[in-house]
Amino acid sequence: MAANRALLRGGPPPLSAKVEGSFAYLTVRDRLPTILTRVIDTIHRNKNKFFEEFGEDGVQAEKRTIGLLSKLRNELQTDKPILALCDALEDTDGWNQYLQRQQGLMGDQDSVSWFKSPWLYVESYMYRRIQEAIWLNPPISDFDVFNESKTQSFFKSQQAVIALCTYLQGLNKNMDNLSEMQLMDQFHKLLQVSLWGNKCDLSISAGMENFQKASPIDSLSDLKPFILVDDSSMVWSALTSTRRQGEDGRITPGRVDIVLDNAGFELVADLVLADFLVSSGLAKEVRFHGKSIPWFVSDVTAQDFQWSIRQTLAANHKCMSKSGVQWQSYMREGVWSYHDHPFWTMPHEYCDMAGDAPDLYATLQGADLVLFKGDLSYRKLTGDREWDHTVSFDRALRGFQPAPLCSLRTLKANVQVGLQPGQGENLSALDPGWMTSGKYAVVQFSSPHREQ
Numbered sequence: 203m204a205a206n207r208a209l210l211r212g213g214p215p216p217l218s219a220k221v222e223g224s225f226a227y228l229t230v231r232d233r234l235p236t237i238l239t240r241v242i243d244t245i246h247r248n249k250n251k252f253f254e255e256f257g258e259d260g261v262q263a264e265k266r267t268i269g270l271l272s273k274l275r276n277e278l279q280t281d282k283p284i285l286a287l288c289d290a291l292e293d294t295d296g297w298n299q300y301l302q303r304q305q306g307l308m309g310d311q312d313s314v315s316w317f318k319s320p321w322l323y324v325e326s327y328m329y330r331r332i333q334e335a336i337w338l339n340p341p342i343s344d345f346d347v348f349n350e351s352k353t354q355s356f357f358k359s360q361q362a363v364i365a366l367c368t369y370l371q372g373l374n375k376n377m378d379n380l381s382e383m384q385l386m387d388q389f390h391k392l393l394q395v396s397l398w399g400n401k402c403d404l405s406i407s408a409g410m411e412n413f414q415k416a417s418p419i420d421s422l423s424d425l426k427p428f429i430l431v432d433d434s435s436m437v438w439s440a441l442t443s444t445r446r447q448g449e450d451g452r453i454t455p456g457r458v459d460i461v462l463d464n465a466g467f468e469l470v471a472d473l474v475l476a477d478f479l480v481s482s483g484l485a486k487e488v489r490f491h492g493k494s495i496p497w498f499v500s501d502v503t504a505q506d507f508q509w510s511i512r513q514t515l516a517a518n519h520k521c522m523s524k525s526g527v528q529w530q531s532y533m534r535e536g537v538w539s540y541h542d543h544p545f546w547t548m549p550h551e552y553c554d555m556a557g558d559a560p561d562l563y564a565t566l567q568g569a570d571l572v573l574f575k576g577d578l579s580y581r582k583l584t585g586d587r588e589w590d591h592t593v594s595f596d597r598a599l600r601g602f603q604p605a606p607l608c609s610l611r612t613l614k615a616n617v618q619v620g621l622q623p624g625q626g627e628n629l630s631a632l633d634p635g636w637m638t639s640g641k642y643a644v645v646q647f648s649s650p651h652r653e654q
């Protein structure tokens with residue numbers, strides 16, 4: 203069994219900044235230092251707030267944190283060895299063991315470093331080091347350096363949020379009259395809104411504004427040609443096959459887990475999808491999985507999750523506040539629940555989950571369908587490797603199959619599998635930036651119950 207898994211796990215080399223001119227290289231050289239500079243600036247701009255809250259201790263903590271972050275930026279820009287973490291938190295040992303694992307792969311000749319090691323690892327490590335700098339400096343250790351940009355992106359998407367909540371309320375009113383075909387049609391629409399919501403992440407724009415401008419439902423047909431792989435009918439089948447008819451003739455729907463990505467419009471789109479799944483009877487329970495620390499600029503934490511529901515509820519718009527009221531009661535009743543696990547903010551590929559976070563793997567095994575949102579999740583599903591575009595999604599998962607799963611992702615990193623022969627080449631000729639611009643998307647499905 204272990205040997206089987208090892209065989210499955212092999213694969214091409216991971217993407218890395220060592221390939222000069224590659225997207226990974228440009229990210230590590232340009233985008234990551236820009237993000238660090240913005241983090242330093244944010245902390246500095248909040249100096250008065252720290253003083254008001256904590257007096258001189260707050261100001262000293264601000265100075266020390268900025269010192270640590272400037273040092274981190276220098277390590278990155280001069281390709282220094284990756285250092286062990288020293289903050290003694292729940293995941294610190296895991297990170298330091300992972301560093302040793304990487305060192306083992308490098309051999310004795312070289313150190314694990316920013317430009318020589320896997321991109322997925324060093325990029326994740328940067329966010330974890332930002333957190334270390336904050337944690338090591340009480341009393342400001344609770345400060346979320348990305349909070350301002352996340353809340354701004356929520357407010358700037360307001361018109362789109364209103365349009366979506368209005369659509370949802372109209373749908374909910376009419377739900378009992380929908381035929382199975384109409385239900386399926388609405389499912390596809392809301393799945394696509396959730397998919398395109400993933401355009402709005404803040405790490406690809408190095409923390410600059412990125413929000414939903416147009417009405418999300420109206421733009422769907424124009425966006426359709428940009429979905430390169432669309433397995434959504436398999437997702438529908440997986441979902442409907444979980445609805446079992448009991449002896450009393452009643453239909454029992456299953457559990458859907460959503461591995462969240464970004465706060466702001468994307469989160470609202472995910473909540474709208476989750477609301478539809480429950481109110482239509484397609485799911486009886488939705489579990490959301492978020493991050494336990496601020497991550498890749500815009501990723502959802504527990505605080506962002508609760509804040510977004512509260513904001514929706516308090517909005518000065520009938521359909522929006524009605525949606526917020528409904529979401530809060532789903533949370534209270536346990537129909538919805540929010541979970542975080544340290545594994546989501548570790549650098550591992552998901553094929554490591556069964557071995558390195560067996561409790562989380564077992565949790566996902568209890569779902570009837572798992573939706574993985576976003577680009578970073580796709581990189582972790584596929585191991586962020588130099589796969590040929592025609593390799594199947596199942597193969598790239600390398601044994602990661604806790605439950606039927608689907609990746610909903612706009613392309614923002616140069617890894618893409620499951621394409622038709624020639625499709626990647628055609629896209630490269632037509633639009634050289636196709637893998638990183640966020641203009642294209644995929645809905646890719648895999649199931650342990652499917653013949654491979």
Ligand code: F6P
Binds near residue numbers: 229400576615
């Ligand atoms: O490089 C672009 C990037 O920062 C990737 O590192 C990451 O995969 C992505 O943006 C984040 O996107 P998402 O929020 O969709 O996971």
Ligand code: MG
Binds near residue numbers: 404501
């Ligand atoms: Mg993200």
